[in-house]
Amino acid sequence: MQVATRNEMGPASRAATVRRMKPLVSATLDAESREWIASLKATGAPRDEAIARLHALLLRAARFEVARRRPTLPHLRGGDLDDIANEAADDATMSVLRRLDDFRGASRFTTWAYKFALLEAAVKLRRRAWQGRELPLEPESWTLFASSGLEPDAEAEQSVLLRAVEQGIEDALTPHQRRVLVALALNGVPIDVLAERLGTNRNALYKTLHDARQKLRRHLDERGFSLDSWLEET
Amino acid sequence: MEHPELEQALGRLLGPAEPEVGCDACFEQLDRYVELEVAGADADAALPGLRAHFDGCPACREEHDSLLALVSGEHS
Structure with a gap:
């Protein structure tokens, strides 16, 4: 498993890998991604406006995920689902802001940000679907x-x-x-x-x-x- | 093979035979992988271990499928 292999690497090798994996963001970013990063790292009103735009973007992604899973969640009403999408967008916005320095420009900023919203929505929906259910930990027949x-x-x-x-x-x-x-x-x-x-x-x-x-x-x-x-x- | 139920259960029990990344590494590389796929590039060659992980981890596979659908929709 690649994760285990990476954990077995020595400190020098690990440091070299970190240096290799952290290219200058500004050297590779497309203009739109550069604008996102600059706005989200600004201060005052420009930053507030950028965070509002980010939240709207992530809410759209969370609603996309909710809509994909809706057929498997017949017991949840539209209001419940929209609440979940909003909570997912809130949590994803916090995650993106917290991890902004991790964005290295390996993809467009929006693609990178979307994955946080999809993850949050998917996790919340899986947990809601199993809420109150006992987990089967023994083999069925x-x-x-x-x-x-x-x-x-x-x-x-x-x-x-x-x-x-x-x-x-x-x-x-x-x-x-x-x-x-x-x-x-x-x-x-x-x-x-x-x-x-x-x-x-x-x-x-x-x-x-x-x-x-x-x-x-x-x-x-x-x-x-x-x-x-x-x-x-x- | 004549045992479809057993084969499916075996597939889930044994997981992928190929080397795979874990869930955290998968999440780290997922955006790049999807953009390579949308661009028609060889995502598996560029980021080995993700495809096998999708075979072994339904949650990461679902999130990959969602991101691919979302980003593909923006490009169409």
């Missing part, structure tokens, strides 16, 4: 993953693999890895929802999921299951 109507040979092959997967989850993983893998990969709990309930964040939880997947993959490899040939055909 393994028969859910079994195809029916197979020839006897194929059914036997399926049973052996299912048993090996079940055993790998039980034996090869820590209890925390097992809960995370089952909740996220089997039971469809959104990662932000689980992160909130466990008091962690998306990145840390995904690292746990990644480690669990690697262990399970090794467990099955060692028992002679040719996983990539199975998965390539999906």
Whole structure:
């Protein structure tokens, strides 16, 4: 996993990477992005006006995300959804202002800013959809993953693999890895929802999921299951 | 292969086989990746590890799809 590799780098290498990754913003920025940055770093009325424009831009992005997800949220009314879009735009505006110095001009400023609004809206909508619901942290019946109507040979092959997967989850993983893998990969709990309930964040939880997947993959490899040939055909 | 339900479950359980970035690195590079895609450039070659991460992380994939749709709409 690239994140782990980066963490293993020594201080000198890390410093060199930081120098490489921080080009002069003014050397690469398009005119519109340059105007955004200058206005948001100004003082007084020009800055206030720029923040209002930024909020309007991010509200548009948040409403775009809400509209995309609306079919999956039939229990939420239009007013609730617009409240969520406004909260997402508020939080995204704060995030963008807080991280303005991180913008390096790798994209247009508006594209960079949009992602904060889309993230805030998506996280809020996922959490709202699971509000008050108990999180399924144990495997559902393994028969859910079994195809029916197979020839006897194929059914036997399926049973052996299912048993090996079940055993790998039980034996090869820590209890925390097992809960995370089952909740996220089997039971469809959104990662932000689980992160909130466990008091962690998306990145840390995904690292746990990644480690669990690697262990399970090794467990099955060692028992002679040719996983990539199975998965390539999906 | 004759086991579609099992194969899908296996795909979710095992995740991508290729090297991938984590969620934070994905978020850092997402805007650049999407602009490369919109420009018709090879985003996967420029920013390796993101595509595999989208395969393994539904939340980051959804946010990628949204940003791509939003930015593509502005260019059309």
